[in-house]
Amino acid sequence: MFKKVVIVGVGMIGGSLGLSLIGRSLASTVVGVGRNPEKLRLAVECGAIHEAAENLADAVDGADLVVLAAHVEAIGGLLKEMLPCLSEGTVVTDVSSTKVKIVRFASELMPPGVYFVGGHPMAGSEQWGVKGADPYLFENAYYILTPLPSTPRFACDRVKAMAEGVGARVIEMVPEEHDRAVAALSHLPHLAAVALVRSMASLSDWEKFLPLAAGGFRDSTRIAQSNPLMWRDIFISNSDMLLNMCRVFRQQLELLENAVAAGDGPRILDLLEKAREIRRQVPAKTKGYLPVLYQILISVPDRPGVIGDLFVQLGNAGINIADIEILRVREGVGGSVRIAFTTEDEQDLAVEELRKKGMQVVKG
Numbered sequence: 399m400f401k402k403v404v405i406v407g408v409g410m411i412g413g414s415l416g417l418s419l420i421g422r423s424l425a426s427t428v429v430g431v432g433r434n435p436e437k438l439r440l441a442v443e444c445g446a447i448h449e450a451a452e453n454l455a456d457a458v459d460g461a462d463l464v465v466l467a468a469h470v471e472a473i474g475g476l477l478k479e480m481l482p483c484l485s486e487g488t489v490v491t492d493v494s495s496t497k498v499k500i501v502r503f504a505s506e507l508m509p510p511g512v513y514f515v516g517g518h519p520m521a522g523s524e525q526w527g528v529k530g531a532d533p534y535l536f537e538n539a540y541y542i543l544t545p546l547p548s549t550p551r552f553a554c555d556r557v558k559a560m561a562e563g564v565g566a567r568v569i570e571m572v573p574e575e576h577d578r579a580v581a582a583l584s585h586l587p588h589l590a591a592v593a594l595v596r597s598m599a600s601l602s603d604w605e606k607f608l609p610l611a612a613g614g615f616r617d618s619t620r621i622a623q624s625n626p627l628m629w630r631d632i633f634i635s636n637s638d639m640l641l642n643m644c645r646v647f648r649q650q651l652e653l654l655e656n657a658v659a660a661g662d663g664p665r666i667l668d669l670l671e672k673a674r675e676i677r678r679q680v681p682a683k684t685k686g687y688l689p690v691l692y693q694i695l696i697s698v699p700d701r702p703g704v705i706g707d708l709f710v711q712l713g714n715a716g717i718n719i720a721d722i723e724i725l726r727v728r729e730g731v732g733g734s735v736r737i738a739f740t741t742e743d744e745q746d747l748a749v750e751e752l753r754k755k756g757m758q759v760v761k762g
Contacts, residue, residue: 403427404461421533430450431454437527444528458483458484461488469628484512491557501573513550520584536561588622598615695734697757720738722737
């Protein structure tokens with residue numbers, strides 16, 4: 399158990415960490431540091447921190463763990479500001495999505511007896527700020543640590559204990575390997591999602607088509623709803639790795655474009671099948687930047703009130719709906735409804751309850 403944990407930046411990630419640390423009794427005192435008194439007040443009220451502080455130097459005094467949960471571009475300035483005030487034995491970590499620049503900068507600054515361990519929880523939400531904080535955000539999420547060879551084992555173990563304490567799965571990687579991996583698996587997909595949305599919006603009558611946007615467009619662009627300021631900083635801080643992946647992406651897009659232009663059916667099929675096989679290897683239940691949603695598909699008859707009946711049945715069973723979409727409706731025939739839940743248990747219970755009522759339900 400930690401005596402004093404200081405969280406610098408009590409937004410969605412920092413707030414979620416504080417809620418989990420306090421809720422699991424992992425820290426005697428959790429102090430939140432920020433520039434906005436109103437946001438700090440909200441953090442105290444919602445139980446994300448015990449105490450609020452606007453003065454960083456005073457807050458970190460006597461801390462055994464300091465977590466930098468501010469935007470990535472602010473990390474360097476925060477390190478410089480607080481270093482003279484850190485006690486010997488203090489361990490500092492961060493939650494930034496890029497690691498090479500931060501770890502290199504921190505390693506050059508750390509005074510004797512104070513240690514930095516890069517950290518990156520692979521979890522997130524479309525929600526911003528402490529109002530979007532979730533004490534279960536890190537449950538079963540990967541939490542990457544990027545210690546240097548010179549980092550003492552006890553320092554790494556301290557951050558590992560914090561991450562595992564809030565329910566995460568800890569993996570250690572070298573900073574360069576981490577940044578290359580997230581460029582391919584996280585940063586490029588986000589950039590592509592933004593490009594997809596902007597491509598659709600470039601059509602002169604795009605608003606007319608928007609109601610037709612279904613699963614493919616909605617799911618592949620969901621991450622474009624995330625915090626623009628945060629992602630601006632991520633793109634800039636990992637620009638070398640991201641630009642390299644952009645070049646690779648353009649090459650792959652060109653392969654598909656050329657095959658389509660040539661009407662080369664066998665080539666198109668080959669590219670699609672190879673991508674399909676690789677996609678099948680992606681773990682289905684690993685949490686990432688946005689929370690996993692567990693979906694079901696329901697065949698519904700064409701009769702008044704059928705959607706309302708679904709809500710009533712699930713509500714009576716104590717099941718909370720995270721998302722709903724009407725997929726296909728044909729007059730006189732019926733259609734399909736997609737409902738999503740935040741937990742697999744809710745998904746299983748929903749299937750059970752609806753099948754009891756004679757409905758055709760499959761997991762989606």
